[in-house]
Amino acid sequence: MSEPLYERNQLGVGFTFHNPVIYLDRWLNSWKDDKPLLDIGCGHGVNTHAALMHGAQVIATDMDKPDLSKWLNDLPETQQKAVTCRAAKLPENIPFADNAFCGILCAEVFHFLANEEVTPSINELYRILEPGGTLLLTCCSCDVDVLKTTGLSREIRDGVRQSPLTVSGQRDYLNLLAQAAKAFNCPKITDPVLAAHKINIPGRDFCFFAPEQLAVLMKNAGFIIEVCEQGEAPHYPVWSHGDQDQIRIIAKKPV
Numbered sequence: 001m002s003e004p005l006y007e008r009n010q011l012g013v014g015f016t017f018h019n020p021v022i023y024l025d026r027w028l029n030s031w032k033d034d035k036p037l038l039d040i041g042c043g044h045g046v047n048t049h050a051a052l053m054h055g056a057q058v059i060a061t062d063m064d065k066p067d068l069s070k071w072l073n074d075l076p077e078t079q080q081k082a083v084t085c086r087a088a089k090l091p092e093n094i095p096f097a098d099n100a101f102c103g104i105l106c107a108e109v110f111h112f113l114a115n116e117e118v119t120p121s122i123n124e125l126y127r128i129l130e131p132g133g134t135l136l137l138t139c140c141s142c143d144v145d146v147l148k149t150t151g152l153s154r155e156i157r158d159g160v161r162q163s164p165l166t167v168s169g170q171r172d173y174l175n176l177l178a179q180a181a182k183a184f185n186c187p188k189i190t191d192p193v194l195a196a197h198k199i200n201i202p203g204r205d206f207c208f209f210a211p212e213q214l215a216v217l218m219k220n221a222g223f224i225i226e227v228c229e230q231g232e233a234p235h236y237p238v239w240s241h242g243d244q245d246q247i248r249i250i251a252k253k254p255v
């Protein structure tokens, strides 16, 4: 059997992934000697690791101060010194100055936000990014294949059409996944996945996004959207995958 592309997140919530984020280069290439990169919701730090290998300075954050010692201690001293680990939680605890970063990564974090936290979080990301800086954001889409049978996508898109600036994607994720498992009708496959989610996402809602709504909210905050697309996310810990599962956004703060 092949190795899973994820593991239980020991430090924060959810799963953490083994594969670096798509468009990683866009985040890495936004690094300019004078300001660090920010990895927000870094989990076990797969992307922070890549940034250190690239030679960048990085601030790695999660809801609690991340402990990256599992791999960090094996890096040369210069790279160990190039990372600072701090606690930061969207949207209410972002302890950074305006324009502090040249590049921000927010990979697979937004779906953990509540509806009312989404716009304030976008505003905070905008505030701490320097003019000309790049934000790379990925998260789970409302079109995620595994929940196709639940009608989630249509429901969320109807809501967006009625009220484009109101975020209403928050759902009881475990309940939706259980519904989808029932429709899939193969407990041998779905039971272990449901059990893992119960442990890793205990009592958590999930916020499912329509990419066009995220883009509008980000434009409203001042961002220029360079990429807004959906694609595959084979690392999501579910039993079926589609080509619209993940939202990827690359946005710039105007100079």
Ligand SMILES: C[S@@+](CC[C@H](N)C(=O)[O-])C[C@H]1O[C@@H](n2cnc3c(N)ncnc32)[C@H](O)[C@@H]1O
Binding pocket: 009, 011, 012, 013, 014, 015, 016, 017, 018, 021, 040, 041, 042, 043, 044, 045, 046, 047, 062, 063, 088, 089, 090, 091, 106, 107, 108, 109, 112, 113
């Ligand atoms: C699915 S993991 C992704 C980890 C990493 N970015 C990656 O791509 O492997 C999501 C991470 O976001 C963190 N997180 C959840 N809600 C957050 C919030 N409101 N602010 C900051 N981080 C948050 C979780 O603790 C977790 O480490």
